[in-house]
Amino acid sequence: MAMSEISRCSYHVFLSFRGEDTRKSFTDHLYTALVHLGIQTFRDDEEIERGNNIKDEIEKAILHHSKISIVVFSKNYAASTWCLNELVMILEHKKSSKHSVLPVFYDVDPSQVKNQTGSYAEAFTQHEQNFESETNMVQRWRNALKEVADIGGMVLQDRHESQFIQDIVKEVQNKLHLISLYVPPYLVGIDSLVTQINQWLEQDGANKVGIATICGIGGIGKTTIAKVVYNQNIPRFEGYSFLADVRETSPDCNGLVRLQRQLISDILKGKSHKIYNIDNGINKIKEIVCCRRVLLVLDDVDELEKIRKLMGTQIPFHLGSKIIITSRNRCLLNAHFISQMFELEASTSCGGLSKLFEVKELASSESLQLFNWYAFGHNSVPESLMAYARSLVKHCGGLPLALQVLGSSLSSKSVSSWKSALEKLEEIPDSKIQEILRISYDSLEDDHDKNLFLDIVCLFIGKDRDYTTTILDGCDFYTTIGIKNLVGRSLLIINEKNKLMMHQMIRDMGREIIRQESSNIGKRSRLWHKNAFDVIREKIGSRTVKCLTLDLKRLLEDKAKRTNTTLHFPKHSKSQFLMANDVDMETQAFAKMKRLKLLQLDYVRLKGDFKDFPKRLRWLRWHGFWMQSFPVDFDINELVVLDVRNSKLKQVWKDTECLPNLKILNLNHSHSLLKTPSFSGLPSLEKLMLKYCINLVEIDQSIGELKMLTFLNLKDCTSLRKLPRTIGSLISLEELILSGCSRLDDVPRELHNMESLKVLNLDETAIYQSRLGLHWLLLKRSKGLGFSWASLPDSLVKLSLESCKLSNDVMPNDLCNLASLKSLNLSRNPIHYLPESLKNLTKLEELLLTSCTELQMIPKLPVLLNVFECKFIFGDNSSFHGYTVIIPCFFSSTRCIIFGCEKLTEVEDLFKLEPIQNFEAEEIRRLFKVDSINRNRLQLYSYLTDSIMLATPQVLQECGITSTFVVGSEVPIGFKHGTTEHRISFFLPTPSHPDEKIHRFSLCIVFSLASDQMLELIPSVHIFNETKRIMQRYRSSFIGIPETNDNTMLWLIHWPVTDCQFEAGDLVSCTVVPIHLSIRKFGVTYESEHNIRYEYGFLHLSTGDEVSTRNIKMDLTRHLPSLESYGNVKVQLCSYIEESKVIASPQVPFTSSKFLKLFIYYILFNNSFSNPMLQVLYD
16 A cells, blocks of 8 residues: 555544543553554544534544554443444445454453353343344344454454554554554653654744754663654655664765665655765755755764765755754754754754754653563553562663663563562662663573574674574574564564664673673684784684674774774775785684684685684675685585675686585675586575676576575676576576676576566566567467567566566567566556556556656556545644545555656546647537637646656546646636635525536636746645535646746636535635745636436436446437437447447537437438447536
């Protein structure tokens, strides 16, 4: 589900529950957890005063204003008729829409709900007595409970409430596909500060730039508060980005560039841009923040220089933008920095809005509450542990991280364990937070989890969980359960990207444990950075060493910074060996490290042979490996992962190497590699990476023997021309990346044998140049058909063919074999149309068509794009409070990206753009109430494709509304109401006929440019029925662009409305929200019609607000004489047998029943066919 779809509803979640059971406990905690993640939740609180219309409001919240209903079943749920009626309503809505229902069984079993036993049986006994005369209603309640119990939901069972709430929140996030940052489920003592920051964000938010610092000591909760504020406020901004761990990520150029890429990608909503260096990134950032309101969070900044390096100076932030920085330094921001960072005008306004928010320690009561949640899963303490809990909380000094870690470490422990922990804490001063955190480590049940924790501390923070699990499983760890234990003790976090993350205080605590093993660094179990360098250099390693990590390039850079020395590294320095003259290292330094299993030696060059090198290595990472092949005496037989990116390897190993345990082989960026090694001795290999091996010309035939291989990356192997046919034997392969293989013009036919293949990426390959490259795709060829892709494996979920120069003659007409496809990328191809069979891809979730500059029309997507009305109920503080807002909009489960499709004029059932020449003058008069149209060429900008077209006026049809833009400066005479403002109000007059209703409005807006930024935000038009408190809104997908700021343009809108929305005596207001437009004149008129209904056979046809088509089987002999005309009528006579053949159709509408009858009689007598079908189009 796309984010834009979710935003159409007032709420994401409707929360239904029995108030007296869970209002102040479980449901309240669940509601808070949802809201803190930015999930808008409607809580049906039975304490609120229920007026006459409260049932209607609840119904609206379920039917129109939420995507998911969470129903909390508790012991007394069935006793409430209100809850039971609400449940019936929810399930009825589920049947007729895509509304999801998530049952939550809090303290009851699903079988009790389904079969109405226990307290549910007692409740229904009472209902049957109270509602003797309404047995059908009681039966509906029973059926609803049975139905919802069968859905399958979340059951508390013996879980802690805290974990239960976490699981529910994750399930909701998965269903909504929300892009929000993870925050802990229990947040205590932050509401006041979050409110203050939110108020600051809203203060003069539309026209002033603001910058603020959230400061406090480590572990106090700065990042958590920033995440909560970010989650709650991103809908208010046009762009937003949260840059985590700036201090850790930014020390080197690569880190800064990564942060710049993330910032740019976040603000541009996922659009990727290549950033080659810091200066290039700064320029791009300035380009994108100047034209949109952004919310930017820079997390953990320790010095201002890092912000300057990241974003430059004199940044032209758009008015209304806000920047939030978290830091331990409360004096980080100063006036000099602000004046340097922002342009003069912005810095002046920013100076008044710069703010400091300091996070204080929790109060004792708040500390106890937070501690209880982590220790017991709820906010109550067993009497036997109360005294210990209070003492333990006191030692934590109100530090949230210490409370979280300590509470988790004592969860489910005995009273004696609590007593021991308290006695140990009493020996440690409160200021020594490191020692407090150490208690959590000591609470781990065995050495297995402790060693796992220390290995992660030393090597794997920030690494992918699956990658880490592969390595550590090879080191005889039970990694999956071990990581789960560490997460449970709050020593480890798995973030949204499946990365292993750890608070720096916990990381420092782990490293301190390693340091305390011995004063002799050579006798410590794990070595990193400077200590590792010293041990190798001085040859003082021992059998104790299990893990050693050294990145010589980074070490030398850090040394240069400390000594204020500038190192001038050549371009592409990753492939160079940054060695100082005094760096002298030998293989002999590792001779005593017999137990070494995990080794990283990035950009290290060793002298000597490898006969005494450690032979138990499981993970070897040696970026910049300098040798042309692995030495024969280098024993790597036990390796699980070999990572030699940026190596000088020409031949990986000379003979067939037997590595029975190797699962990951990474040879990326090995520019000298000409041929892959033999894979015969690698039976366990699961991932093979050969990205950017630019001189690789041959893949060894033995690759077909890799029956366990699931991932193969050959991206940017620009010299590779073909693949071995044995590649079709890779029965386990799930992802094949061939993008950027610009000379690859032949793909083996055997590819279709890959029954497990889910992802195939052929971007920028040369398969279009040669029919050989497509021969395996050809099934048959006939006149009017392109090629079939029936030979592609039907297991494909993602297919990418970006920039393959695919044209219409090679586009498929048949995609039925790709029934599992969820993502299709055809961007940057010169295609004119897409196959109709696209609609058969019922699982398609993403269709990428970026910069298909020749594309003209997109057929129906798999889930038909339907117009529907989305109704909102505004809160007390809104200027629209009390209004029901009807917004015509489109829904599809498929995310379709069409930026840069500059010739696209139609997306079927979404919009259609036609030249005005295609319309008769009478039709133009009827639609837009003008006698003539200025047909001068003009510029028309598409918000959908982000492109500008120069053409004669175009008629746009979307959302049931028809509009056009033409050059002009005056409102036509026929418009009944006019103004020079952006808002106009009037009363609807009493009609001449009692059945007469308002059926359409016509609007004419004369506008000019007020800002050069008009293309950034979409202007909208609103029609208010002030009497009925109804608002309709229209946001056009296109906007006309006047030549200069002084030139004007007409925006003409034909806006049908439904019966009863507008009646005699209603006060109507029409408003233009003219973002970046200057409204010169504004005219409105309206039309009414009788609500006459014609009946033919079993079908009904009524004059409507749109041209409507109905197929009607008529006995023309019987019905034709009585056919009368009301308004304009078009007819088509079609063959009933050949239903697609139109026998005849007039070119203009009939306005007289006499001429209509004559036309039909004429066709009947001059065409011999039986059982004719008459199509009548009323206008």
